[in-house]
Amino acid sequence: MTDEVLASWNDGPAKQAIVAFVEAVTTAGSAFVAPADRIAAFDNDGTLWVEQPAPPQFDFIFGTWAKEVEADPSLATKQPYKALIDKDPEFFEGIATQDPTVVATLEEAIARSWKGTTPDEFDAEVREWAATAKQPSLKVGYTDLVYQPMLELFDLLRANEFRIFVCSGGGRDFMRVIAEDLWGIYKEDVIGSAAGYRYTDGKLLRTAEILGGLALGPGKPEHIFAQTGRLPVFAGGNADVDIEMLESARFALLVNHDDADREFAYTKAAERSLTEARERGWTVVSMKNDWKTVFAKEITP
Amino acid sequence: MTDEVLASWNDGPAKQAIVAFVEAVTTAGSAFVAPADRIAAFDNDGTLWVEQPAPPQFDFIFGTWAKEVEADPSLATKQPYKALIDKDPEFFEGIATQDPTVVATLEEAIARSWKGTTPDEFDAEVREWAATAKQPSLKVGYTDLVYQPMLELFDLLRANEFRIFVCSGGGRDFMRVIAEDLWGIYKEDVIGSAAGYRYTDGKLLRTAEILGGLALGPGKPEHIFAQTGRLPVFAGGNADVDIEMLESARFALLVNHDDADREFAYTKAAERSLTEARERGWTVVSMKNDWKTVFAKEITP
Numbered sequence: 001m002t003d004e005v006l007a008s009w010n011d012g013p014a015k016q017a018i019v020a021f022v023e024a025v026t027t028a029g030s031a032f033v034a035p036a037d038r039i040a041a042f043d044n045d046g047t048l049w050v051e052q053p054a055p056p057q058f059d060f061i062f063g064t065w066a067k068e069v070e071a072d073p074s075l076a077t078k079q080p081y082k083a084l085i086d087k088d089p090e091f092f093e094g095i096a097t098q099d100p101t102v103v104a105t106l107e108e109a110i111a112r113s114w115k116g117t118t119p120d121e122f123d124a125e126v127r128e129w130a131a132t133a134k135q136p137s138l139k140v141g142y143t144d145l146v147y148q149p150m151l152e153l154f155d156l157l158r159a160n161e162f163r164i165f166v167c168s169g170g171g172r173d174f175m176r177v178i179a180e181d182l183w184g185i186y187k188e189d190v191i192g193s194a195a196g197y198r199y200t201d202g203k204l205l206r207t208a209e210i211l212g213g214l215a216l217g218p219g220k221p222e223h224i225f226a227q228t229g230r231l232p233v234f235a236g237g238n239a240d241v242d243i244e245m246l247e248s249a250r251f252a253l254l255v256n257h258d259d260a261d262r263e264f265a266y267t268k269a270a271e272r273s274l275t276e277a278r279e280r281g282w283t284v285v286s287m288k289n290d291w292k293t294v295f296a297k298e299i300t301p
Numbered sequence: 302m303t304d305e306v307l308a309s310w311n312d313g314p315a316k317q318a319i320v321a322f323v324e325a326v327t328t329a330g331s332a333f334v335a336p337a338d339r340i341a342a343f344d345n346d347g348t349l350w351v352e353q354p355a356p357p358q359f360d361f362i363f364g365t366w367a368k369e370v371e372a373d374p375s376l377a378t379k380q381p382y383k384a385l386i387d388k389d390p391e392f393f394e395g396i397a398t399q400d401p402t403v404v405a406t407l408e409e410a411i412a413r414s415w416k417g418t419t420p421d422e423f424d425a426e427v428r429e430w431a432a433t434a435k436q437p438s439l440k441v442g443y444t445d446l447v448y449q450p451m452l453e454l455f456d457l458l459r460a461n462e463f464r465i466f467v468c469s470g471g472g473r474d475f476m477r478v479i480a481e482d483l484w485g486i487y488k489e490d491v492i493g494s495a496a497g498y499r500y501t502d503g504k505l506l507r508t509a510e511i512l513g514g515l516a517l518g519p520g521k522p523e524h525i526f527a528q529t530g531r532l533p534v535f536a537g538g539n540a541d542v543d544i545e546m547l548e549s550a551r552f553a554l555l556v557n558h559d560d561a562d563r564e565f566a567y568t569k570a571a572e573r574s575l576t577e578a579r580e581r582g583w584t585v586v587s588m589k590n591d592w593k594t595v596f597a598k599e600i601t602p
Binding site for chain 2: 036039119163165172173176180186187188189190194196197198199200202204211212218219221222225226227228229230231244247248
């Protein structure tokens with residue numbers, strides 16, 4: 001049954017480690033985990049879909065900010081608009097490495113941009129983006145760039161009574177719009193950085209506040225615990241900002257982007273996590289060697 | 302099938318309204334609600350279990366504070382310890398009516414008392430309390446005082462692909478300890494007022510911060526949306542602090558405590574919700590007339 005479910009995985013060490021762990025925690029014995037405790041948590045960008053040239057949500061955000069500058073050209077001299085227009089390398093480097101300071105500045109600007117929006121308005125903007133945006137080098141929609149082997153891993157875990165959560169530093173409400181279609185995960189199982197909402201006159205309106213901090217680094221186990229009341233048994237990530245989530249789990253999977261032919265090859269912002277994986281015996285997934293197929297949809301690179 | 306599930310409900314207007322609504326939203330037609338949207342949210346104290354003489358969590362909290370005063374008698378002159386020791390009527394009135402100011406003072410003191418606790422430590426304290434505490438007039442454990450008809454309502458909703466959440470002004474982490482045993486609800490489906498947690502050196506430690514405000518009044522739809530990404534289709538409550546949650550739902554159920562013989566008869570802190578129910582056509586449950594059985598366990602009053 002496992003082999004059928006993990007059809008896109010080569011029969012290498014990563015697949016073997018996953019299968020052995022799932023069997024151990026679901027079989028009576030010293031490693032057994034009660035079904036109630038079977039929580040799995042996965043990062044999104046670079047773990048479940050492409051994060052090059054930048055996490056896809058930035059494409060959505062920058063599109064909105066470009067329209068804002070068009071409507072009010074005086075913004076062009078202000079941050080983060082100026083950095084965008086100037087293509088400031090330090091700023092983009094900070095995004096690529098998910099530098100907490102750059103991400104925080106962005107999150108604040110994001111909070112301001114969408115302050116006062118209703119959930120329905122925000123949903124419509126994300127849906128419009130998802131239907132039209134294209135990843136610049138692969139030239140297909142971002143939602144076509146979900147990793148097929150990870151969807152199969154979800155199926156394996158579900159079949160073994162795991163409950164699957166996505167926990168990304170990216171926007172919770174952004175991911176929730178696409179979660180049900182992309183991953184078969186209900187909105188309530190999507191955890192991420194999030195704005196507050198105020199309920200007034202029968203309506204929810206987004207505030208500029210960031211609720212409980214960013215879901216990056218230590219913020220990941222914090223957000224996972226707040227949402228689920230547990231720490232994960234199984235966790236998957238691909239970058240340094242996932243280290244705390246991975247170390248908080250019994251089984252840690254680290255996706256290594258080493259496939260320049262079918263996807264991208266880079267270790268930037270993942271160097272420390274690769275070292276930790278070696279030292280702690282985490283399971284590293286080589287996209288090149290462990291995956292027969294990369295994308296859920298057929299892509300011609 | 303419905304009649305079998307709602308075995309403790311008399312065949313009166315409340316049961317009929319529930320059954321008609323569930324049928325309408327799950328049958329093709331203008332009232333149909335897609336399964337993904339089928340979120341139900343219920344208050345806890347007074348809706349799922351007894352809240353007299355005070356919401357049970359206060360028994361837990363006051364027990365802890367009594368031990369703190371024993372260990373450090375100088376606390377006896379400080380609030381809220383002083384109010385407890387003096388049995389200050391205004392303070393207890395504020396608790397009974399869930400007066401937001403009193404509740405906020407309490408929540409702050411709670412936050413201070415448990416600051417630095419790990420989830421495991423807090424769990425153990427709540428488990429110890431649940432195993433030993435008794436409701437003073439009924440003289441049984443609080444966990445024996447769950448309403449059987451509401452558990453049957455959960456079964457009916459689950460059978461119709463609803464996902465059930467508890468949303469209480471009470472402590473999220475307190476309820477999560479008992480949620481799986483009492484309601485068959487996973488911790489992640491319990492929403493409530495909650496402290497922050499900081500992840501440091503591989504451990505989660507509780508902070509003194511209250512995350513996203515109290516889950517009372519407008520705080521209920523705010524917390525429900527933050528946790529689930531939706532507003533409820535079906536909501537159940539019993540008090541004025543539930544009004545915003547009830548009005549945010551398509552179907553609102555208000556439990557009226559009018560059964561002095563089997564439970565308690567009171568409308569304090571529910572007057573406004575009873576008026577709203579009349580004006581908006583919410584379904585009012587008369588515990589006396591609509592319920593054949595009150596408690597899930599046999600209780601001799």
